[in-house]
Amino acid sequence: KPRKRFRFLRWTWRLTYLSVLAGIGYLSYQVYDLRHPSEQFDPDPNKKTLVILGTGWGSVSLLKKLDTENYNVVVVSPRNYFLFTPLLPSCTVGTIEHRSIMEPIRNILRHKKANVKYYEAxxxxxxxxxxxxxxxxxxxxxxxxxxxxxxxxxxxVGVGAENATFGIPGVREHSCFLKEVGDAQKIRKQIMDCVETASFKDQSDEEIKRLLHMVVVGGGPTGVEFAGELQDFFMEDLQKWVPSIKANFHVTLVEALPNVLPMFSKQLIDYTESSFKEEHIQIRTKTMVKNVTDKYIEAETQSPDGSKQIEKIPYGLLVWATGNALRPVVKDLMSQIPAQAKARRGLEVNEYLVVNGAENVWAVGDCAIANYAPTAQVAAQEGAFLARLFNTMAKTDAIEAEMRELSAKQATAKPDDRKAVLEEINERQRQLRRVKQIGAFSYSHQGSLAYIGAEKAVADVSWFSGNIASGGTMTYLFWKSAYLSMCFSTRNRILVIFDWAKAKAFGRDVSRE
Ligand code: FAD
Ligand code: NAI
Known part of the structure; x- marks a missing residue:
């Protein structure tokens, strides 16, 4: 018996050793591959020019799977990197450094078989x-x-959306948004600025309270995740290094609707609200911001009896996260296409993501309206679908050209050769039928996930034909592993793991850059 056990341990050890070796081998290959892209060639100039606008979830997912040798591909975007937005709220407080969730578009394009032109514009x-x-x-x-x-x-068209402000006065001038890397950097700087200014000599009590009041407008997932990250920063780091702010630092989440996270199930909404209460994050529901000044917001609140009043809420930092609005370039394109006259929220597309009323123009992601929520999940699946569609279209064109050639050959062929040519034409027809079998776009919802602070997350995950709703620390571990696996590259994954480890070991950096 002891011998058997010993043999078992020896095999376990060997297997572990082999798996570690295989893991190191795989990682080394990935790093080698990343650093050594192979030579690229220029596609045939007679091929069609495919212009892709944007380098976000939709466009990059398309580029990842597109066979670039079939088209002259041109990418136009003011951002020369892809941004992994789900971890952006973590960058506002330094849990993750912003460069860890950015992937240069040049890396992505340089690994394609055929050259792709990129213009930063x-x-x-x-x-x-x-x-x-x-x-x-x-x-x-x-x-x-x-x-x-x-x-x-x-x-x-994959240009995403801009921040909705609903024309509320003062929003653009006085608040921070949370969509881009620059926004996260601005927020990180302003949090520390508020803390240091509140600690300035002889600051009045009222001013200290205002400066340390962090207000987040919008109870969607962006607002909730940011509020959770900010309170974590305060609890785990800020109050240790600046104990004088302990009594006055407060986070308030303002939401116009009766509850936060409207896309989650009732059970998870309740869980989030009670968890925020425990974490001392105040939620102000049924509170609609109507005006913003440099020091306070004016919000319409509703009393239990239904009466409405305007309340002034002073703030030090204001983060505005009230969803998406159309970009001007999209609005202008819509105005040129009569079939888009009734569209309000974005470019209406059909089941193949073709912009309704337009020819050879497709739209993906937040700027397209296809009856799905504006999420990364939807944008990524739409981009991957378009890559399949374009690869198929190129194959179809090539087969059809071959068929035309074969038909011409058949007309002039000797009677003995005709049968063989006919056989080849039939084979091409069979290939064409197989290739053309690409169906319409259908979205597969994997579920919704959101971090809510204090190492807790909520998840509404699709499981076979049902749905599993869960919240808490285990869900947080699931959230972490899901987003880690979704990071764009091995490089991103390693950097994010290092950032998490660094923040755990040394705490977040409280210096103001
Ligand atoms: P984007 O990813 O926004 O990309 C748009 C691209 O177009 C950018 O490269 C931009 O520079 C470029 N562009 C802009 N204007 C122009 C122009 N005029 N010409 C050319 N290019 C232009 N979704 C989830 O599913 N899960 C999450 O956890 C999640 N977390 C999020 C967290 C935050 C903080 C935010 C803000 C969003 C989050 N989302 C999440 C939503 C998700 O990020 C978006 O739905 C997704 O980015 C949409 O992809 P897109 O390709 O349409 O646009
Ligand atoms: P959102 O549209 O989901 O939520 C905005 C909230 O702001 C709404 O609840 C709205 O009632 C509220 N609001 C609007 N005007 C207001 C006002 N004047 N005063 C007070 N409240 C006001 O926007 P969000 O969170 O920016 O998300 C945008 C998209 O990105 C959504 O589709 C979302 O699903 C997706 N996203 C997903 C995440 C995830 O899955 N974890 C994380 C972040 C975003």
């Missing part, structure tokens, strides 16, 4: 009739040429 106008995209370089360093025209045969 904003598409200012799409002329649908002339089939031209007008682009402008808005970066700090300007060359002699700052604007250009890019003609297209096929166009994919």
């Amino acid at each position: 904003e598409a200012t106008k799409i002329d649908y009739e002339k089939r031209i995209v007008y682009a402008r370089d808005d970066s700090e360093i300007k060359g002699d040429i700052m604007t250009t025209e890019i003609p297209f045969d096929m166009l994919v």
Whole structure:
């Protein structure tokens, strides 16, 4: 018996050793592959020009799977990197450094088989009739040429959305948004600025209270995740290094509707609200912000008897997270297409993601309206679908060209050869039928996940035909592993793991950059 046990241990040890070796081998290969892209060739200039706008979830997911040798691909975006938005709230307090969730678009494009052109520019106008995209370089360093025209045969619009402000006065001037890396950096800086200014000599009690009041407007997942991260920062780090702020630092989440996280199940909404209460994050539901000044917001609140009043809420930091609005370039394109006259929230698309009323123009992600929520999950699946569609279209074109050649050959072939040519035509027809079998886009919802602070998360996950709702620490571990596995590259994954470990071991950095 002891011998058997010993043999078992020896095998376990060998297996572990082999798995570790295989893991190191795999990782080394990934790193080698990342650093050594193979030579690229230029696609045939006679092929169609496919212009892709944006480098977000939709466009990058398309680029990842697209066979670039079939088209002359041109990417236009003011952001020369892909941003893994689900971990952006963690960057606002330094749990994760922003560069860990950015993947340079050059890395992505350099690994494609055929060359892809990238222009760091904003598409200012799409002329649908002339089939031209007008682009402008808005970066700090300007060359002699700052604007250009890019003609297209096929166009994919994946420019996302901008922050909704509903025209509320003062929002753009006084609040921080949370959509881009620059927003997260601005918030991180302002949190520390509020803390240091509140600690300034002879600051009045009232001013200290205002400066340390962190207000988040919008109880959607962006607002909830940010509020949770901010309270974590305060509990785990800030109050240790600046104990004088302990009594006055408060986080308030303001939401116009009767509850936060409307897309989650009732059970998880209740769980989030009670968890926020335990964490001392105040939730102000049925409170609609109507005006913003540099020191306070004015919100319409509702009493239990239904009466409404305007309340002034002073703040030090204001983060505005009230959802999405149309980008001007999208609004302008909609105005050129009569079939889009009734569209309000974005470009209406059909089941193949073709912009309704347009030819050879597709839209993906937050700027497209296809009856799904504007999420990364939807955008990524739409991008992958378009890559399959375009790869198929290219194959179809190639087979059809071959068939035309074969038909011509058949007409002039000797009677003995005709049978063989006919056989080849039939084979191409069979191939064509197989290739054309691509169905319409159908979204597969994997579930919704959100971090709510204090190492807890909520998840509404689809499981076979049912749904599992869960919240707590185990869900937090699931949230962490799910987002880690979804990170764009091995490099991103390693950097995020290091950041988490660094924040656990040394705490978050409280210096103001
Ligand atoms: P984006 O990813 O926003 O990309 C748009 C691209 O277009 C950018 O590269 C931009 O620079 C570029 N662009 C903008 N204007 C122009 C122009 N004029 N010309 C050319 N290019 C232009 N969703 C989830 O499913 N799960 C999550 O956990 C999650 N967390 C989130 C957390 C935060 C803080 C935020 C803000 C969003 C989160 N989302 C999440 C939503 C998700 O990020 C979006 O739905 C997703 O980014 C949409 O993808 P997109 O490709 O349409 O747009
Ligand atoms: P959202 O649209 O989901 O929520 C915005 C909230 O702001 C709404 O609840 C609305 O009632 C409220 N609001 C609007 N105007 C207001 C006002 N004047 N005063 C007070 N409250 C007001 O927006 P969010 O959170 O920015 O998300 C945008 C998209 O990104 C959503 O589709 C969301 O699902 C997705 N997302 C998903 C995440 C996840 O799955 N973890 C994380 C972040 C975003």
